[in-house]
Amino acid sequence: MTDAIAIDTSRYECATGRKPRGKGSWTFRLVSPLVTYSDHFFTAPPDTDYRKALAMARDLAKLRRSDHIVLVVTD
16 A cells, blocks of 8 residues: 555535635545445644644544545535
């Protein structure tokens, strides 16, 4: 397995009309390649910069052996 974890922001971009950036409330779904593992949701602390929140999600994804991360659209 490679260290590269795919990041999917397409649903967020479609819903908001822009790429994720700046501070906000960010929730990520960490998707496991194994069907026996359930997906894990990670919500960064409020008003966290997107890049910092993504770095936290990547670190957690590595620990959980997830193969990709999906940015969840929240209202």
